[in-house]
Every structure is written in structure tokens, then in C-alpha cells.
Amino acid sequence: MVSSTHAECSIIHHLQKQENECMLEMNKHRGQHPSSSNRTAGCAIEWDGVSCWLWALVGETVSVSCPLPLQHHNLPHVLIWRNCTSQGWSRPSVSYYRACFHDESSIQEDDTADQQEYFALVKLMYSVGYGVSLGSLCVAVLIFLTFRRLLCTRTYIHLNLFSTFILRGVAVFVKDAVLFEDKTLDHCTVSTVGCKAAVTFFQYCVLANFFWLLVEGLFLQTLLIFSFANKRTFFWWYTFIGWGMPSVTIVIWTLLQSQYNNLGCWDDLDSALWWIIKTPILISVFVNFIVFVNISRIIVMKTKTPDSSGGDKPLCRRLAKSTLLLIPLFGVHYIVFALFPEHVGIKARFLFELVLGSFQGFIVALLYCFLNAEVQNEIRKAVSRCRTQTEGNNFNMVVTQDFTA
Numbered sequence: 001m002v003s004s005t006h007a008e009c010s011i012i013h014h015l016q017k018q019e020n021e022c023m024l025e026m027n028k029h030r031g032q033h034p035s036s037s038n039r040t041a042g043c044a045i046e047w048d049g050v051s052c053w054l055w056a057l058v059g060e061t062v063s064v065s066c067p068l069p070l071q072h073h074n075l076p077h078v079l080i081w082r083n084c085t086s087q088g089w090s091r092p093s094v095s096y097y098r099a100c101f102h103d104e105s106s107i108q109e110d111d112t113a114d115q116q117e118y119f120a121l122v123k124l125m126y127s128v129g130y131g132v133s134l135g136s137l138c139v140a141v142l143i144f145l146t147f148r149r150l151l152c153t154r155t156y157i158h159l160n161l162f163s164t165f166i167l168r169g170v171a172v173f174v175k176d177a178v179l180f181e182d183k184t185l186d187h188c189t190v191s192t193v194g195c196k197a198a199v200t201f202f203q204y205c206v207l208a209n210f211f212w213l214l215v216e217g218l219f220l221q222t223l224l225i226f227s228f229a230n231k232r233t234f235f236w237w238y239t240f241i242g243w244g245m246p247s248v249t250i251v252i253w254t255l256l257q258s259q260y261n262n263l264g265c266w267d268d269l270d271s272a273l274w275w276i277i278k279t280p281i282l283i284s285v286f287v288n289f290i291v292f293v294n295i296s297r298i299i300v301m302k303t304k305t306p307d308s309s310g311g312d313k314p315l316c317r318r319l320a321k322s323t324l325l326l327i328p329l330f331g332v333h334y335i336v337f338a339l340f341p342e343h344v345g346i347k348a349r350f351l352f353e354l355v356l357g358s359f360q361g362f363i364v365a366l367l368y369c370f371l372n373a374e375v376q377n378e379i380r381k382a383v384s385r386c387r388t389q390t391e392g393n394n395f396n397m398v399v400t401q402d403f404t405a
Helices: 009-028 096-101 105-146 153-179 193-225 231-260 274-304 313-328 344-357 362-370 373-404
Strands: 061-065 077-083
Touching: 077 096, 105 313, 105 344, 105 362, 105 373, 153 193, 153 231, 153 362, 193 231, 193 274, 231 274, 344 362
Parallel strands: none
Antiparallel strands: 061 077
């Protein structure tokens, strides 16, 4: 599940949240504490754009610290205080800039420039990755649909998996176009139906992608455990898991998001509602890991059993190859950071989740289609038939010309 917002948006979202809480506090205690017109009694609640100053009596001192997203663990903690006087609140003891950044303006500017260059490079790399994946996946889908002899339960599952990778790539480009293409637009505070729909569509595609990766693992396990199972019946269960469960999850998330956190473009990674999407993905990744271990155990047992039939061994070899090549791709790059907060290791997270993840569709298409022996045989047969037909037509043309002559 890749992040759908830039890191600096967490600061703006935090300030918006603090401002709303401050306004609620003002309305809650309106008339119960000194108002701005009653200077002799004290100082009223005030929002200065960064912090909320609670009401105080004349002579009292109130202090606040830097906003949480701006606090640095390796820098000294600085308090900002104001006195309540008969004339109202005094000026802050120190500016937020000095308290939070400690006059390291040149360093901050250099870091900002480096970050912008890094994020621009990452965007270019994952755009290339998703472009390559989209092209290869579309070719793979066309191959499976052209050669009808290849269609079976296994290839239908592959086609659904390819579709989720295609949708995921499209969703990334749509999200970037809606949220980040307009440089003059503040993408952190914009709140439109279009940007919310883009983020929702993106999250649905990510969920569907992870669940169809889970289906691939479950199907491999089904082939090993239930040799004579009705694969069509299982396919309908797989369809519900792959498309139904993400749909239910995203509907619940959308309803709760619109009710309790209808801010921005619904890309606030600090919201507790984020776990509605993150939890199913974590579960699918861990279940797939368990399936991978179980499939490996079954394959080892069957290949080492002396009385196993010769017909089972080629199947086991094919399944072992598919398992060992593809199961490690099922979210391993995501699980590295899955349990950490979204703001931890942003650069490494972007590299793993965006850059490496963008080429995942290409790798799956390569292994499931282009390097598949059955697909290669069908393509060879088609080329051979085409060549034979061409040679036959040329021969008929020569005979006709000779006969006419």
C-alpha cells in the first residue's frame, strides 16, 4: 500500500486538526471564561495559526512547544511562552521558526532542495516502472485472450491478477494527475470530490491487487491439496475474495471517512481510519507467507516420497517453480515497513513501495506469461501455421501463374 500524499502534508493536516480542536474549545467555553472584551479579567482563548493558547488570568504565563511534526529528537526542546497582561496576550517569547528550526535556515533549504530532487527522481522511476508494467500486462492479456486453448481456471486467475496490476498502474497516474500535477495548487488542503474519488479508487486498486496475489497463493495450495476438487466452485470463492472483500472494505472506509474525517483528499496517513485499509493488506501478506511455507512443505514431502507417482512429479516441479519465483513477490517489499509509522524511513519506503513495486506487474507478466512454456508453445504453433499458410499461398500463386502462362 503506497502512500498517497507527500510528507509535508502531515504538518498541514496536524495544524488543521489543532485549529478545529481550538475552535471547539472556544465554542465550548464561550461565556464561561474571560472574553476578549473583558481585558481586566484575563485573556481569552486564541489561535495564532500554529498553537492554541488557553484562557488565563492576568499575570499568568502559558507555554507551548513546537508542533509535533516539527519536533526533532536530536535538537533541544524549546518552550514558547506568553504572558497574560491587562492589555491581552504578550508577544511570544521566541518565534516558531527559531524554536523549531534553530536558525538552521541554510541547512533546511539545502535539505528541502535535496528532498525535492529525490522525490522528482522517484516519481520519474516509478512512472517508468508502471508504464513498462502496463505495456507488458496488456500484451500478456491479449496473448491469453487470443489463444483460447490457454484459458482455464489457472489462466482466469492470472487474468484477474493482471487486471489488478493494470488498474493499480492507471490509478497511480490518475492520482498523480489529480493531486500533484498543478504546481500552483496546495495539494495538502484541497478538498474536492475529484481528488477524494481518485484516492478512493487508488486504495481500492491496491486492496484488489493484494487480495488477488493472495488468491494466486491459495490456488497453488488448492492444486496440491485437492487434486480432484471442482476448480470452478473454488473460482467463485476466489472471485469473492479478490474483488468482493476489497469492495466491502473500501465502502466501509469511505462511509467512515466521509462521516468522521472528511478533510482534504482523504490521504491523511495519521488518521486511525487508515487501519481499515492497512489491516486487510497486512492480513493478506501474512496469510500469503503462511501459504508459501505450507506449499513449500507439501512440495518437499511429495518430491521426497518414494511411492509418489511419476505424473505428480512434473506437476510438483511446475508448482515449485511458480511458488519459489512468485510468492516472494507477494508483498515482501511492503511488509518491510508495514508495521512502522508512515513518516518513518520515508525515502527508503518510497524506494521499496513505489519504485520496486512499480515493476512488479512487469515481473509477474514475464513469469506467468512470456516465460510460460505453454504460452511459448502456442505462439510457436501460431507462427508455424502462419508460415505454412504463407508458403502455401505463395506456392498456389506460382502454380497459377505457370498454368496461366
